Amino acid sequence: MSYRVAVAVSGRGSNLLALCDAPETGADVVLVLSDREAAALDAARQRGIATHRLRDHQDGAEWLAALERSGADLLVLAGYLKLVPPTVVAAFRGRILNIHPALLPRHGGAGMYGERVHAAVLAAGDAESGATVHLVDEVYDRGAILGQARVPVMPGDTAAALAARVLAAEHRLLPAAVTAAAAAGRPVPFEFPPAA
Numbered sequence: 501m502s503y504r505v506a507v508a509v510s511g512r513g514s515n516l517l518a519l520c521d522a523p524e525t526g527a528d529v530v531l532v533l534s535d536r537e538a539a540a541l542d543a544a545r546q547r548g549i550a551t552h553r554l555r556d557h558q559d560g561a562e563w564l565a566a567l568e569r570s571g572a573d574l575l576v577l578a579g580y581l582k583l584v585p586p587t588v589v590a591a592f593r594g595r596i597l598n599i600h601p602a603l604l605p606r607h608g609g610a611g612m613y614g615e616r617v618h619a620a621v622l623a624a625g626d627a628e629s630g631a632t633v634h635l636v637d638e639v640y641d642r643g644a645i646l647g648q649a650r651v652p653v654m655p656g657d658t659a660a661a662l663a664a665r666v667l668a669a670e671h672r673l674l675p676a677a678v679t680a681a682a683a684a685g686r687p688v689p690f691e692f693p694p695a696a
């Protein structure tokens with residue numbers, strides 16, 4: 501039986517598409533949830549993936565009904581910018597992944613998304629940045645780290661240039677996380693880049 505993945509989004513959906521376009525994961529994206537009319541929802545519809553636009557993103561029962569209908573084994577937050585309701589975290593404990601565009605525990609927490617993250621990396625003078633896949637709990641960006649991709653910060657980098665470099669790394673890291681989860685039947689720590 502295939503490993504069934506639901507993906508929650510709020511925006512563009514490039515990580516969602518990277519996941520859909522990575523057949524090596526051995527997983528099927530069976531549902532895309534969004535708290536808003538995001539471009540990612542349209543991309544999912546165009547690919548014939550079931551979608552659910554949340555009427556109330558704080559209503560755990562609404563999430564759980566949609567997740568149950570989809571038969572999802574795993575929930576992936578791919579650019580989902582709100583907190584997941586605690587009842588959903590409890591029901592899917594250990595089965596929710598988030599991708600964050602920095603090397604957690606640095607540059608995470610409430611309000612840290614998009615260009616703000618990359619601006620903070622540059623302001624801190626960090627020599628490297630990257631992306632992190634971690635388990636989701638009740639607090640933003642706090643759950644156990646499962647894997648990270650590292651990229652250099654280049655002299656003269658702008659937040660936009662760094663964001664593009666990190667995003668390219670995210671598009672490899674997230675499929676690697678889901679590949680490992682599908683193979684183990686649950687999210688597990690994984691090596692990145694994968695051993696040759």
Ligand code: GAR
Nearest residue numbers: 512513514515579599600601613614
């Ligand atoms: C990604 O960079 C993801 O890491 C980030 O939002 C972007 C979504 O892009 N998530 C966060 O900042 C969460 N704190 P996408 O919609 O093109 O996948």
